[in-house]
Amino acid sequence: MKELESFIGLDFSMHELYVDSNGNCPEFPRYYRLSEKKLKKEQRKLSKMVKGSKNGEKQRIKVAKLHEKVANQRKDFLHKHYMKAMAQSLNFGKSVSDNGWRMFTAFLKYKLEELGKRLIKIDKFFASSQICSACGYQNPETKDLSVREWICPCCQAHHNRDINAAVNIRNEGMRIALA
Numbered sequence: 001m002k003e004l005e006s007f008i009g010l011d012f013s014m015h016e017l018y019v020d021s022n023g024n025c026p027e028f029p030r031y032y033r034l035s036e037k038k039l040k041k042e043q044r045k046l047s048k049m050v051k052g053s054k055n056g057e058k059q060r061i062k063v064a065k066l067h068e069k070v071a072n073q074r075k076d077f078l079h080k081h082y083m084k085a086m087a088q089s090l091n092f093g094k095s096v097s098d099n100g101w102r103m104f105t106a107f108l109k110y111k112l113e114e115l116g117k118r119l120i121k122i123d124k125f126f127a128s129s130q131i132c133s134a135c136g137y138q139n140p141e142t143k144d145l146s147v148r149e150w151i152c153p154c155c156q157a158h159h160n161r162d163i164n165a166a167v168n169i170r171n172e173g174m175r176i177a178l179a
């Protein structure tokens with residue numbers, strides 16, 4: 001049996017797709033941010049137009065095209081980014097799901113398996129954000145999503161919410177893999 005070499009935990013992040021257990025997140029390129037901004041602007045314009053009017057119809061098509069462009073750019077970027085991440089890691093863990101995340105994990109699973117690696121999904125009720133990754137203490141105060149940084153009342157470790165969650169996810173993935 002092949003030995004397990006490395007693990008990395010991924011915590012879902014609304015803005016950056018994920019934050020990993022080393023504190024890194026994928027950085028979307030400038031061209032993507034720009035077209036995303038443009039799409040929002042055109043969508044606002046469309047919302048003010050009369051539905052069914054000639055101009056409204058033109059704008060609707062414009063928005064649809066922009067929408068497709070942004071989706072393709074996102075897919076393209078993620079594809080390239082994953083190829084890079086893939087080379088470094090063996091196991092990934094995740095708890096939440098949304099459309100983008102589902103697409104990402106499906107792609108990741110496929111790519112990892114191609115490389116003889118493995119994707120491990122963590123139970124969605126696993127309290128990744130509440131557990132102190134240093135001592136294991138469960139801090140209910142972090143249920144409040146606005147708590148971005150916290151100090152463990154038990155061991156005094158200082159935590160960034162997302163990175164701490166990713167570390168817990170990585171540890172849980174290891175536990176599952178090695179059980």
Ligand SMILES: [Zn+2]
Nearest residue numbers: 132135152155
């Ligand atoms: Zn602690």
